[in-house]
Amino acid sequence: MIFFRRVASCRLFNYRKMYKKIEQHLIFNKKRNSKIVTPCCRKSNKDQKFVTYQNYPEIYGYCHSCGKASLPPSIYEDDFGNEFYWDVNNKKFENVLQLYDKSVLQQVKRSVIHTDNCNTNNKKPVIHVDFQVVSISVTSSPENNLLLYLRSQYGNEKIDQVQKMYYIGNTNDGGTVFWNINKDLKVQKAKICYYKKNGKRTSKFKVPYKNEDGHYSCLYGEYLLNKYDKPTVLVQSEKTAKVCAINFTDYNWLSFGGINGMTNDKMKVLSGKTILIVPDLSENARNIAEKKIDELSSLNIDASIWDLSKGMNDDELKEKGYYNCDLEDFLRDL
Numbered sequence: 001m002i003f004f005r006r007v008a009s010c011r012l013f014n015y016r017k018m019y020k021k022i023e024q025h026l027i028f029n030k031k032r033n034s035k036i037v038t039p040c041c042r043k044s045n046k047d048q049k050f051v052t053y054q055n056y057p058e059i060y061g062y063c064h065s066c067g068k069a070s071l072p073p074s075i076y077e078d079d080f081g082n083e084f085y086w087d088v089n090n091k092k093f094e095n096v097l098q099l100y101d102k103s104v105l106q107q108v109k110r111s112v113i114h115t116d117n118c119n120t121n122n123k124k125p126v127i128h129v130d131f132q133v134v135s136i137s138v139t140s141s142p143e144n145n146l147l148l149y150l151r152s153q154y155g156n157e158k159i160d161q162v163q164k165m166y167y168i169g170n171t172n173d174g175g176t177v178f179w180n181i182n183k184d185l186k187v188q189k190a191k192i193c194y195y196k197k198n199g200k201r202t203s204k205f206k207v208p209y210k211n212e213d214g215h216y217s218c219l220y221g222e223y224l225l226n227k228y229d230k231p232t233v234l235v236q237s238e239k240t241a242k243v244c245a246i247n248f249t250d251y252n253w254l255s256f257g258g259i260n261g262m263t264n265d266k267m268k269v270l271s272g273k274t275i276l277i278v279p280d281l282s283e284n285a286r287n288i289a290e291k292k293i294d295e296l297s298s299l300n301i302d303a304s305i306w307d308l309s310k311g312m313n314d315d316e317l318k319e320k321g322y323y324n325c326d327l328e329d330f331l332r333d334l
């Protein structure tokens, strides 16, 4: 088949045939198609916020505008190497080649939305990753580009501390592992990001543990809440949380991991707390955070926003060179 895949261990039985689930490696296309309409927020992709995956139909991809990933369905392989996907509407396996047929794509699109809705009521129980896996990733080499960059900026002593504090891991292919560890020190999920030598992120990332298997994300750094009795500040990116923890040690720095990452599921752990949210510098990020405040108060969270953009609109931010910057960018420039 055209995409590179590895057979995962999960097996699914269907009548006499046996199907093995195939791990899909989603790689973003370098070129973005500005002529499509985004499947998530139904906008024209003129601004090229929607990135599609290599070798997949263009209804699948990640939207930088609304923050939603539209993922292709899981694919299974029978004993003869034929590939299938699970047709949710007709409740049977269908040949994967059908995915490329336009009429089927429409159906799959509907069923993707359908399963999303079902999953919220019918979630798999939470499964944790063995802490040993975290320990191995923290001590394995080579060290990732983000840590190397931070060492060059802040020195070894501070970075050793911050690596321990956040359990920053390495992968064999140079990735930085951000472990989602909850307040009970149980490991829920991981995000692997890839950085350049100058500390800037590339567009490549991996999510090795999936929601459908019971791995749900929590706030990055959640366990710090039980460890230190400090005021809590929430930022968007994991990297910003770490850099702020180096510079301002009197606070617990947590990250919600993406512009739409403040879900009630993740935020409810902050019930009873007073928190400060620092959105990235764009109208969109500020609006999302502002809209969230009321909802948070219904979860008994007293949240306020530190608006670094001082109410400026996107054009003004672009003019000043602050657009889409975060607290870490400011600290670096100081």
Ligand SMILES: [Zn+2]
Pocket: 038, 039, 040, 041, 042, 063, 064, 065, 066, 067, 068
């Ligand atoms: Zn969207």
